[in-house]
Amino acid sequence: MTDSKSILDQYSWNTVQTQIYDTTDQDVRHVLAKDNLTLDDFKVLISPAAAPYLELMAQKTQQITQRRFGKTIQLYAPLYLSNECQNICTYCGFSMDNKIKRKTLSNTELLLEAMALKAMGINHILLVSGEANKTVEINYFLNAIQLLKPHFSQISIEVQPLEEFEYRLLQAAGVYAILVYQETYHREVYRQYHPKGKKSNFDYRLDTPDRIGRAGIHKIGLGVLLGLEDWRIDSFFTAAHIAYLQKQYWQTRYSISFPRLRPATGSVEPNFHLADKDLLQLICAYRLWNENLEISISTRENETFRNHIIPIGVTTMSAASKTNPGGYVVDPQALEQFEVSDERDMETIKNQIRKMGYAPVMKDWETNYAGIIR
Amino acid sequence: MSNLHIADRIFESRLFLGTGKFGDLNEMNRAIQASASQLVTVALKRIDQTSSDDNLFSALDLNAFHLLPNTSGARTAEEAVLAAQLAREALETNWVKLEIHPDPRYLLPDPIETLRATESLAKLGFVVMPYIHADPVLCKRLENAGTAVVMPLGAPIGSNKGLRTLDFLEIIIEESNVPVVIDAGIGAPSDAAKAMEIGADAVLVNTAIAVSNHPVQMAEAFKEAVIAGRKAFEAGLGKVETHAVGSSPLTSFLFD
Numbered sequence: 001m002t003d004s005k006s007i008l009d010q011y012s013w014n015t016v017q018t019q020i021y022d023t024t025d026q027d028v029r030h031v032l033a034k035d036n037l038t039l040d041d042f043k044v045l046i047s048p049a050a051a052p053y054l055e056l057m058a059q060k061t062q063q064i065t066q067r068r069f070g071k072t073i074q075l076y077a078p079l080y081l082s083n084e085c086q087n088i089c090t091y092c093g094f095s096m097d098n099k100i101k102r103k104t105l106s107n108t109e110l111l112l113e114a115m116a117l118k119a120m121g122i123n124h125i126l127l128v129s130g131e132a133n134k135t136v137e138i139n140y141f142l143n144a145i146q147l148l149k150p151h152f153s154q155i156s157i158e159v160q161p162l163e164e165f166e167y168r169l170l171q172a173a174g175v176y177a178i179l180v181y182q183e184t185y186h187r188e189v190y191r192q193y194h195p196k197g198k199k200s201n202f203d204y205r206l207d208t209p210d211r212i213g214r215a216g217i218h219k220i221g222l223g224v225l226l227g228l229e230d231w232r233i234d235s236f237f238t239a240a241h242i243a244y245l246q247k248q249y250w251q252t253r254y255s256i257s258f259p260r261l262r263p264a265t266g267s268v269e270p271n272f273h274l275a276d277k278d279l280l281q282l283i284c285a286y287r288l289w290n291e292n293l294e295i296s297i298s299t300r301e302n303e304t305f306r307n308h309i310i311p312i313g314v315t316t317m318s319a320a321s322k323t324n325p326g327g328y329v330v331d332p333q334a335l336e337q338f339e340v341s342d343e344r345d346m347e348t349i350k351n352q353i354r355k356m357g358y359a360p361v362m363k364d365w366e367t368n369y370a371g372i373i374r
Numbered sequence: 375m376s377n378l379h380i381a382d383r384i385f386e387s388r389l390f391l392g393t394g395k396f397g398d399l400n401e402m403n404r405a406i407q408a409s410a411s412q413l414v415t416v417a418l419k420r421i422d423q424t425s426s427d428d429n430l431f432s433a434l435d436l437n438a439f440h441l442l443p444n445t446s447g448a449r450t451a452e453e454a455v456l457a458a459q460l461a462r463e464a465l466e467t468n469w470v471k472l473e474i475h476p477d478p479r480y481l482l483p484d485p486i487e488t489l490r491a492t493e494s495l496a497k498l499g500f501v502v503m504p505y506i507h508a509d510p511v512l513c514k515r516l517e518n519a520g521t522a523v524v525m526p527l528g529a530p531i532g533s534n535k536g537l538r539t540l541d542f543l544e545i546i547i548e549e550s551n552v553p554v555v556i557d558a559g560i561g562a563p564s565d566a567a568k569a570m571e572i573g574a575d576a577v578l579v580n581t582a583i584a585v586s587n588h589p590v591q592m593a594e595a596f597k598e599a600v601i602a603g604r605k606a607f608e609a610g611l612g613k614v615e616t617h618a619v620g621s622s623p624l625t626s627f628l629f630d
């Protein structure tokens with residue numbers, strides 16, 4: 001059977017690394033003159049050799065994105081359900097070995113948080129949890145979705161990898177998108193960062209988008225945690241993963257996120273630094289390679305970067321986020337997953353988007369579209 | 375210039391507009407006004423009747439034109455039918471632009487689901503305006519299913535590539551018993567004029583206006599191009615001769 005693992009096993013980390021760092025100026029100019037770009041071209045655009053062409057890449061990125069997505073930015077906010085977790089991820093605030101009080105929202109608390117988000121004008125939400133497979137599992141998620149569905153137009157989730165039948169249940173319940181990040185595509189490094197818990201199974205995580213795709217979910221979000229390994233090589237593997245998935249699950253939309261390692265309780269320092277100019281190069285490379293990819297920027301990034309990135313390839317932004325369960329009203333002191341960098345409120349973000357000549361979009365979905373089974 | 379009849383409505387303008395992709399909703403309204411369009415489509419998924427802030431729907435001046443809800447986002451006939459019903463309830467219109475594009479990359483329409491949905495919606499009393507490939511046979515099948523118009527694409531949505539399907543559009547226009555509205559791909563006023571010159575009944579334009587640096591001026595340009603193209607069609611365009619007409623005709627001996 002073709003699956004993500006068999007596709008990605010075709011690529012060797014070291015070979016890709018050599019190819020990226022051996023890219024020449026001539027290669028870059030050749031790719032920038034092309035219209036339809038391949039994965040090999042993407043490799044060229046994320047190379048150090050492409051860095052001098054960043055302005056040109058940004059100009060082309062803006063043009064392509066406006067044509068495909070218009071001058072609009074979709075806004076959403078995360079709603080953290082729980083910080084219980086049975087994994088040890090050495091970079092994450094929720095890591096099991098952080099001896100801090102844990103919290104999982106009750107029905108009442110969930111609705112209180114939801115109402116706070118509604119009051120901010122939020123219509124698209126992302127439900128997030130740690131990985132506590134006994135307590136915060138499919139039934140907990142289905143209950144949460146049932147409670148929230150009347151209040152939001154679009155519900156997406158970012159939780160532990162699940163089984164295909166569970167994804168089918170989520171699709172039927174009205175979930176729009178599922179986000180699952182591989183963290184890193186480097187097998188050995190992945191093992192070092194995830195020594196314990198179900199998440200330590202690299203291959204199970206790698207094949208998760210296949211299970212989501214087969215379940216018919218409308219959108220899959222992918223990404224790597226930038227800072228664990230060399231972002232250039234990890235990003236090539238991410239793109240190769242997306243290229244395979246797009247052909248295999250052709251009715252699914254794909255989005256890419258760029259979580260950069262942020263300070264969190266008990267967390268490690270990043271091994272690899274990703275500067276703002278690198279992140280911008282990466283965003284442009286994704287857009288030039290793939291015109292249809294949705295590109296999401298979270299509040300991990302700072303105000304200045306977020307302000308300027310609005311007209312350069314981004315399609316979706318989170319705003320006014322809290323990364324702890326109960327963070328909006330119920331329990332603002334609860335343990336957070338990471339420190340938010342851009343803390344501005346929703347109105348300020350909307351005004352900033354307008355100032356850049358773009359329209360903030362609060363609703364672009366009908367929950368009724370999900371869950372219709374023939 | 376003649377008027378366009380669709381179902382029970384009469385349109386003086388043969389330019390229909392989309393509302394996606396605009397960066398400024400006030401500017402969108404001014405562009406619609408400048409276009410003189412009388413039919414404007416809006417995605418049901420973007421309609422929010424509970425909030426007035428940042429809301430595409432509340433920004434629209436509904437006195438100036440008819441609203442045409444579309445089913446963008448639907449992947450199957452069932453989803454599209456449900457969307458049309460929700461739109462009918464919310465907007466009090468039985469007109470629907472049927473968009474079923476399960477391929478989120480190029481937003482290409484699914485002919486099978488579109489035909490199934492058209493059959494259902496026509497039976498439910500909708501005025502159905504389906505977005506389709508430039509497929510002449512599908513157009514006849516949709517006619518049989520009770521469609522109000524056909525809306526074949528000129529090129530992929532948002533591509534601005536113009537009338538890449540020209541040969542098939544000409545066949546559709548020749549064969550159709552319902553109005554033909556060319557949708558998607560029209561990137562320049564000259565594309566719109568060309569569509570009208572070959573006998574299309576109307577065109578639908580969105581990206582070329584919304585993403586322009588000056589949407590209001592571009593809307594006006596499209597308005598004028600559509601009028602010019604239609605007038606030329608009605609006047610009867612001179613045939614393009616590929617060779618000179620001989621001054622010594624071969625058949626003149628018959629009349630000597």
